[in-house]
Amino acid sequence: MSSAAPSAEPRNKTRESLKHHGVRLTRQRQILLDLIDNSGEHLDAERLFQLAKEKDPKLNRVTVYRTLKMLKESGLVDELDLMHQAGDQHFYETRLKQEHAHIICLRCGRVEEFFGEPLQKLRRQVESHFGFQIMLARTEIGGYCAHCQALRAQEMRDAAEQPALPPVRRKQL
Amino acid sequence: MSSAAPSAEPRNKTRESLKHHGVRLTRQRQILLDLIDNSGEHLDAERLFQLAKEKDPKLNRVTVYRTLKMLKESGLVDELDLMHQAGDQHFYETRLKQEHAHIICLRCGRVEEFFGEPLQKLRRQVESHFGFQIMLARTEIGGYCAHCQALRAQEMRDAAEQPALPPVRRKQL
DNA sequence: TTTACTGCAAAATTTTTGCAGGGGT
């Protein structure tokens, strides 16, 4: 058992899982899988498309959507909304990590991940309470990170000092 | 204090909150608020529009979107995705209820609500761990309800008996 | 060689925006 190649492992795991489902590993899919597994950030379809195009300019946006749908249905990626902080797109991440909650700062947009035991406890309680068979779970928490709490307090103070500012027509400035 | 009119209470609470924000209570908004507070189900924008149109045929779809956005930003409603079980729409519910998780059956689409203490525990842990100020939280759990687990097992058995069924062209049947 | 997969074009779905007129407070 090798424990020295943590970044190559997941990719193989994913690829084997796909083969088992009788899915072809095309060049396009390899590019997209690499990006989702290794980008380190939460990508939406459009951003994924832009990044993929850098590696293969012919790769089509439709292929991105089709691949994401397939990965989602195979249970290989999770689809997130991140509280719609950045808009109504969906974001994607591998399911190879342990289950975690996403903590989204509504001011700076930063996303933290939380792996505490309440998550497992919640699972267990829901399973026993409803006799439910859980396939996937998702927790998203929106609020203000330690850093932005201070900034926000300052912003509120500033706003209070010049209260009757007429609504700014930003488009026309 | 009256404890006999549970359905009228929340509406007033919502309306007062809106007044505080300097928001006008138009006929359209009253219709939409009533539907969201009292429908008992999770409505998406389109369904909300259809229901609202029954009460006022002139009410426009755009008004529904604008009202939902306003209510969301005022913190009066929560926006849910219900695991995208039914598609990519968003669903809405009042924030007058206690925080709860949504348990969605991926087969029959039924949505249950769970109010256990792990949710509060999760909140507290996230707040202390990250020094985070939580404004809103959302937990969605997808899987199979007790009823559908049995049905699904039967479906799997059935599928195993006639394995090579060619992909059905549903549109042409 | 088979047929799952891709790209392209076109459509469908969901949501936003500009503007003129109407209604709440």
Add this chain to the structure above:
DNA sequence: ACCCCTGCAAAAATTTTGCAGTAAA
């Protein structure tokens, strides 16, 4: 009377579908 809010039309953003050709196994 003020100006926030609505309806309408049009656009933008996001996702899906049909079909002919391409490439993985």
